[in-house]
Amino acid sequence: MPTKNPRIQVVLEKKLLSSVKKKARQDGISMSLEIREIVKEWFADHPQRPFKRFTGEYTEKLIGKFSMGKIEDLDALLAEQVHGIPD
Numbered sequence: 001m002p003t004k005n006p007r008i009q010v011v012l013e014k015k016l017l018s019s020v021k022k023k024a025r026q027d028g029i030s031m032s033l034e035i036r037e038i039v040k041e042w043f044a045d046h047p048q049r050p051f052k053r054f055t056g057e058y059t060e061k062l063i064g065k066f067s068m069g070k071i072e073d074l075d076a077l078l079a080e081q082v083h084g085i086p087d
């Protein structure tokens with residue numbers, strides 16, 4: 001079925017999928033629409049902030065911070081890589 005809106009595919013843990021199904025049933029909408037509403041609400045509650053682009057140089061800086069002890073654990077390093085650092 002053609003659509004004008006882009007589509008994405010999401011993989012959820014069983015427990016989270018069950019919660020989304022239950023909420024969609026309660027709201028009387030499809031799971032797709034439920035996820036869309038959840039994402040819209042999240043963005044409304046979390047204003048966008050500029051992030052640095054992921055470049056080789058940027059990643060090297062993060063690894064350097066880790067090796068110098070400025071980032072205490074790998075989880076924090078990975079979180080910075082995934083979520084970016086505000087300019």
